[in-house]
Amino acid sequence: MRKTGVLLAVVLTTALALIAIALTGTVSFHGGNLTCAFAVVEIKNGTFEPGEVYIFKNATVVWINRGPDEHSICVGGDMSPPLMAGESYTKNFHEFGSYNYYCRYHPDERGSIIVR
Template sequence: MRNKLFVVILLIAVLALSGCTDKDNTQVNNNTSTEDIKYIEIYIDDYNFHPQSLTISRGDTVRWTNNDSVAYIVKTGAFQSPTLTKGMTFTYTFHERGTYNCYLATHPYTKGGIIVVE
C-alpha cells in the first residue's frame, strides 16, 4: 500500500513539473501580468496585423494579441503560434537578424506582416 501511494505521489509530481520547462522561446498568455518584460505589440484586428511592419533589435520580444472574434495562428519561417482565440496573446523573442514574413496560417488570403530584426 505504501509503495502504491509513493508511486501515485511521484507520478503527480512528475506531471506537475513537466510543464515547467521552456522548450523554446515562445509563450502563450491568456492574461498579461508579466511586468519585467517590455513587449513590442502587434494587434490582430479585422484579419490584419497592426502595425503591418516593424523594425526591431535582436533580443526584442514581440507580443501578438488577437482582438478579433475569429481564431488565428501566426506563422513565420521561424515559428508558429498555437491557435489564438479572442483576447489571447503569443510572444516570441527574436534572437537572429533577418526579415521575418508573418502571416495568418488560418487565413492565408489575408495580407501578411513583416518584422525586420537588425
C-alpha cells in the same frame, strides 16, 4: 468572468510592454522607422496592426488577437497554437534579418518583423 480575465490579460501585457521600454531605454529612430526592444502587434479587422515592425536583435514581439475569429502566427519556421479572442503569442528574435509572417487560417493576413 471570462471577459474580465481577457481584459486583465490585455492590460497586463500592455503594462509589461511599457515597463520593458521604460527600463531598457532602447527605442530609436532609423530612417523614419521606430525600432524598439519590445513590440505588440494586434490582430483585428483581418489585419496585423502594425503590419511592419522594427525591433532590435534579441527583442520580443507579442501578437494579441483582438477580434472574434481564431488566428495563428506562422513566422520563421514556428507556428503558434490557435489564438482565440484575447489570447496572445510571444516570440523572441535572436538573429538579424527580415521575418515575414502570416495567419495559417487567413493566408492573406500578413506582416513582417525587421530585426536590426
